[in-house]
Amino acid sequence: MIEERIIEKLNILADAAKYDVSCSSSGSKRKNENKGLGNASNGICHTYTEDGRCVSLLKILLTNHCIFDCAYCVSRSSNDIKRAAFTVQEVVDITINFYRRNYIEGLFLSSGIFKDADFTMERLVRVAKKLRTEHKFNGYIHLKSIPGASDELMREAGLYADRLSVNLEIPTEAGLKLLAPEKNRKDMIQPMGFLKNEIILRKEEKALFKKAPIFAPAGQSTQMIVGATPETDVQVLQTANHFYKNFNLKRVYYSGYVPVLSDKRLPALHTSVPMVRENRLYQADWLMRFYGFKVNEIVNDTNPHLDLDIDPKLSWSLRNLEVFPIDINKADLQLILRVPGIGLQSAHKIVSARQFGKLNWDQLKKIGVALNRAKYFITCNSSRFERRDLTATNIKQFILSQSHSKFLKNATTQLNLF
Amino acid sequence: MTTLVYDGTFEGLLTCVFEIYERKLLHVKIQKGEWLSKALFEEVIQVITDEKRAGRVLQGLQEKLSAGGMQRLYAAHLAGMDDEDIMLIGYIRYVFDSKKNVEEDYGNKYVLRLAEIIRMVRREKHRMEAFIRFQKLQDGIFYAAIEPDFNVLPLVGKHFKNRYADQKWIIYDMRRNYGLYYDLHHIEYITLDFATSRPDNVISSYTEDEGLYQNLWKNYFKSVNIPARKNTKLHMRHVPKRYWKFLTEKI
Numbered sequence: 001m002i003e004e005r006i007i008e009k010l011n012i013l014a015d016a017a018k019y020d021v022s023c024s025s026s027g028s029k030r031k032n033e034n035k036g037l038g039n040a041s042n043g044i045c046h047t048y049t050e051d052g053r054c055v056s057l058l059k060i061l062l063t064n065h066c067i068f069d070c071a072y073c074v075s076r077s078s079n080d081i082k083r084a085a086f087t088v089q090e091v092v093d094i095t096i097n098f099y100r101r102n103y104i105e106g107l108f109l110s111s112g113i114f115k116d117a118d119f120t121m122e123r124l125v126r127v128a129k130k131l132r133t134e135h136k137f138n139g140y141i142h143l144k145s146i147p148g149a150s151d152e153l154m155r156e157a158g159l160y161a162d163r164l165s166v167n168l169e170i171p172t173e174a175g176l177k178l179l180a181p182e183k184n185r186k187d188m189i190q191p192m193g194f195l196k197n198e199i200i201l202r203k204e205e206k207a208l209f210k211k212a213p214i215f216a217p218a219g220q221s222t223q224m225i226v227g228a229t230p231e232t233d234v235q236v237l238q239t240a241n242h243f244y245k246n247f248n249l250k251r252v253y254y255s256g257y258v259p260v261l262s263d264k265r266l267p268a269l270h271t272s273v274p275m276v277r278e279n280r281l282y283q284a285d286w287l288m289r290f291y292g293f294k295v296n297e298i299v300n301d302t303n304p305h306l307d308l309d310i311d312p313k314l315s316w317s318l319r320n321l322e323v324f325p326i327d328i329n330k331a332d333l334q335l336i337l338r339v340p341g342i343g344l345q346s347a348h349k350i351v352s353a354r355q356f357g358k359l360n361w362d363q364l365k366k367i368g369v370a371l372n373r374a375k376y377f378i379t380c381n382s383s384r385f386e387r388r389d390l391t392a393t394n395i396k397q398f399i400l401s402q403s404h405s406k407f408l409k410n411a412t413t414q415l416n417l418f
Numbered sequence: 419m420t421t422l423v424y425d426g427t428f429e430g431l432l433t434c435v436f437e438i439y440e441r442k443l444l445h446v447k448i449q450k451g452e453w454l455s456k457a458l459f460e461e462v463i464q465v466i467t468d469e470k471r472a473g474r475v476l477q478g479l480q481e482k483l484s485a486g487g488m489q490r491l492y493a494a495h496l497a498g499m500d501d502e503d504i505m506l507i508g509y510i511r512y513v514f515d516s517k518k519n520v521e522e523d524y525g526n527k528y529v530l531r532l533a534e535i536i537r538m539v540r541r542e543k544h545r546m547e548a549f550i551r552f553q554k555l556q557d558g559i560f561y562a563a564i565e566p567d568f569n570v571l572p573l574v575g576k577h578f579k580n581r582y583a584d585q586k587w588i589i590y591d592m593r594r595n596y597g598l599y600y601d602l603h604h605i606e607y608i609t610l611d612f613a614t615s616r617p618d619n620v621i622s623s624y625t626e627d628e629g630l631y632q633n634l635w636k637n638y639f640k641s642v643n644i645p646a647r648k649n650t651k652l653h654m655r656h657v658p659k660r661y662w663k664f665l666t667e668k669i
């Protein structure tokens with residue numbers, strides 16, 4: 001009986017939490033120095049859902065009772081669903097026992113807002129505190145910061161958690177007003193600002209005093225739902241860029257809206273999940289963070305939306321053909337990174353390998369370059385190269401005709417692309 | 419063409435390299451274990467592992483490679499992949515025949531192949547770190563069985579020791595029939611005798627709550643799926659079928 005009840009609770013509270021797409025358990029280096037349980041390293045995916053997403057953390061809500069009524073959320077107060085709530089001890093037990101069996105890297109705990117922000121936040125913090133102090137747990141803990149919670153509680157949360165996040169949910173303020181009238185963007189941004197400063201402060205302290213406690217070592221992240229409101233990709237990516245720059249966010253997650261509720265403010269039920277768009281946003285995000293692209297190179301007022309049929313790097317290259325072809329044996333790393341079909345790893349390998357001799361097509365291929373795309377943009381140690389004066393449209397057609405449906409059909413959020 | 423037969427150890431491989439240079443052999447084949455073929459006219463050398471000779475080759479390598487480079491070479495051999503010894507010998511020869519450190523000379527086929535082997539070994543190691551599922555026995559030991567594609571068990575010990583410092587565990591490679599046992603202080607190599615009890619049954623006795631947590635985990639795995647996003651192909655690529663039999667959520 002008890003077993004059945006706890007299984008039911010887990011089903012309800014995991015189901016309600018799954019639309020938060022962030023699953024990362026990386027970015028923390030919490031060590032197991034107390035001969036306790038666990039450590040946090042580079043984040044392992046212990047399994048994958050049938051839709052191909054990484055499962056790394058036990059991701060649950062403490063409760064799906066909520067006093068708010070955000071239109072896009074299954075837990076909204078007006079939705080007629082089964083409600084449940086875990087006790088603090090139940091969450092602690094499941095986390096520890098899952099962790100010991102190597103099912104998970106740690107816990108991602110979020111919650112509906114019951115009573116008020118502080119009341120909710122206090123319980124989330126209590127779970128984290130119990131894990132860290134009573135169980136000597138060093139695994140990964142991600143807590144959701146409840147908008148409007150007091151600075152005191154946020155500070156305590158930072159002492160136990162590896163990562164904290166506030167979801168922006170809707171990329172623009174206007175969109176938020178429409179769908180979550182009770183929420184206030186200021187309440188969401190305020191804790192982010194507080195945490196940003198606190199993290200900087202604690203880092204400085206740590207540099208001076210080795211013994212100073214670590215504070216949210218994996219930083220902050222946020223999530224935006226795309227496709228629930230009519231924002232363009234420029235708006236989405238500019239918001240992301242703004243938060244990366246001004247709040248030192250570690251990650252921004254994009255979650256293609258899954259229509260689970262009928263509401264005239266939202267896309268109709270049975271609208272398909274904008275998975276390709278979501279994938280393109282992640283690719284664009286990648287380009288901003290690792291490939292040295294500026295946001296307005298990727299999207300701008302003339303090109304407000306990402307191409308759905310080709311990835312944003314190829315799309316940029318086709319708009320900037322005058323930059324190419326580049327000589328792979330001479331060009332700077334920065335430029336090599338901009339070539340379609342060359343990823344981070346291959347780019348670095350090229351730069352290492354060419355010190356030993358000039359590289360030809362065969363070697364590039366073996367290094368891992370996708371020649372069917374790259375060949376239009378580079379020259380190497382070979383007399384064979386693309387001599388035709390192709391237009392952007394030609395190149396796009398050639399590439400699309402050769403690449404399989406991969407670029408047209410379902411793509412994924414966990415990507416290792418380019 | 420000369421065939422070198424050796425005992426499969428890393429020292430043995432290095433002894434082979436010594437022989438190759440001493441006898442000035444150009445074209446060689448390498449074989450692990452015993453020489454069985456009775457064919458005539460084949461030139462075969464049975465290489466007896468020799469610590470001194472191996473030591474000299476090792477020293478030479480250490481002068482030419484970084485510590486990380488040495489480790490990668492060792493791990494590549496340890497993995498025990500079929501037919502790759504000849505590539506490793508080729509790599510070692512290339513290292514000796516070059517003036518500067520060639521670890522990053524990815525234009526060379528041996529260097530590139532070693533990088534590929536290492537990538538495969540790493541991936542298998544990461545998969546083990548991800549896919550191992552412990553089951554708690556009555557005596558408090560956490561037990562996991564695995565069947566990795568390559569011999570990566572020695573490479574994963576450290577990870578599990580750091581992580582599960584406060585619990586006793588056993589990880590057992592069913593295919594190669596040996597395992598690691600951590601007793602809260604050290605890791606030991608062990609072999610279990612399955613003659614009397616079936617492997618998956620060492621485990622005659624789980625703890626009381628083992629079933630509950632397995633059940634919870636299976637339910638969790640089902641709950642987090644979003645049917646509207648189903649993508650079986652991607653799922654299979656991340657979790658290939660051959661690993662399923664040890665994955666609690668897949669049984």
Ligand code: SF4
Pocket residue numbers: 066067068069070073074075076077111112113180
């Ligand atoms: S406050 Fe959070 S849990 Fe409550 S309805 Fe809004 S999004 Fe859902």
